[in-house]
Amino acid sequence: MSYILQVDFPYTGPWGEDMVPAMEGLAQSIAEEPGLLWKIWTENEAAGEAGGVYLFADRASAEAYLSMHTVRLQSAGVTQVKGKIFRVNDALSKIDRAPI
Amino acid sequence: MSYILQVDFPYTGPWGEDMVPAMEGLAQSIAEEPGLLWKIWTENEAAGEAGGVYLFADRASAEAYLSMHTVRLQSAGVTQVKGKIFRVNDALSKIDRAPI
Numbered sequence: 074m075s076y077i078l079q080v081d082f083p084y085t086g087p088w089g090e091d092m093v094p095a096m097e098g099l100a101q102s103i104a105e106e107p108g109l110l111w112k113i114w115t116e117n118e119a120a121g122e123a124g125g126v127y128l129f130a131d132r133a134s135a136e137a138y139l140s141m142h143t144v145r146l147q148s149a150g151v152t153q154v155k156g157k158i159f160r161v162n163d164a165l166s167k168i169d170r171a172p173i
Numbered sequence: 174m175s176y177i178l179q180v181d182f183p184y185t186g187p188w189g190e191d192m193v194p195a196m197e198g199l200a201q202s203i204a205e206e207p208g209l210l211w212k213i214w215t216e217n218e219a220a221g222e223a224g225g226v227y228l229f230a231d232r233a234s235a236e237a238y239l240s241m242h243t244v245r246l247q248s249a250g251v252t253q254v255k256g257k258i259f260r261v262n263d264a265l266s267k268i269d270r271a272p273i
Contacts, residue, residue, distance in 0.1 A: 077215050077226055079179050081257065093264045100268035112269035113228075115177050115259030124259070126177055126226050128213075157181065159215030159224070164193045168200035169212035172272030 075110065075173055076135045077159045080142065081124030082151045088118045108134025111172075124155075128173065132158065175210065175273055176235045177259045180242065181224030182251045188218045208234025211272075224255075228273065232258065 087095060096114075103112055110128040117123070129135040139156045146154050166173050187195060196214075203212055210228040217223070229235040239256045246254050266273050 077213060079181075079226065081179075081259075089260075089262065090264070092262060096265055097268060100265045104269050109269070111271045112266065113177060113271040113273060114262035114265040114269070116262055117257070117259045120257075122257070122259070126179065157217070157220075157222070159181070159217045159222070160189075162189065162192060162214035162216055164190070165196055165200045165214040166212065168197060169204050169209070169214070171211045171213040173213060 074131070074163070075161045076129045076132050077161060078127040078129060078135045078139055078156065079124070079159075080127070080139070080154065080156045081115065081122050082146060082154045083121055084116070084123035084151075085121060086118070088116055092116070106134075106138055109138070128161075132160070174231070174263070175261045176229045176232050177261055178227040178229060178235045178239055178256065179224070179259070180227070180239070180254065180256045181215065181222050182246060182254045183221055184216070184223035184251075185221060186218070188216055192216070206234075206238055209238070228261075232260070 108130045110130055113126045115124050135158045143154045161173055208230045210230055213226045215224050215226060235258045243254045261273055
């Protein structure tokens with residue numbers, strides 16, 4: 074039983090390849106988070122938003138990460154953090170080739 | 174360059190294994206959608222929400238699917254469909270083991 078965490082928030086850049094040098098240290102630390110299976114980094118320059126989709130091995134790890142990450146973003150001046158946690162429906166997801 | 178589509182909406186069940194017989198035909202049809210790489214089916218019984226996280230090969234396919242799926246959900250009585258499309262940051266995602 075795995076859990077998806079969706080996070081998005083207002084963001085003004087840098088974008089794409091320009092974002093990588095600024096964030097690769099953070100990405101390396103996220104790779105070590107307890108219970109994290111993977112994170113996809115997401116960005117939408119036209120909408121002025123960025124965030125991530127995460128797969129966690131259990132709900133408690135997803136909740137702990139969301140709490141920590143929300144505080145971290147707020148410390149960086151990001152006040153409107155949207156975070157939602159969902160259980161994965163394994164059987165339906167496997168029909169659709171999901172990497173779970 | 175791939176694209177994430179996040180969709181969620183109010184939902185009252187069935188949940189988990191009970192959802193599978195009702196939705197497996199839909200899941201099979203979604204597997205055939207143009208440009209779809211995979212879908213993860215998401216559900217949160219406590220919040221009364223469900224949805225999906227999709228990876229598409231290009232932005233146009235994600236936009237076309239979101240338009241079609243929103244109409245399909247509205248036809249089923251779901252009026253509050255939240256859908257967001259994001260470009261994937263490949264380099265940062267690969268650091269975090271992302272299945273892209």
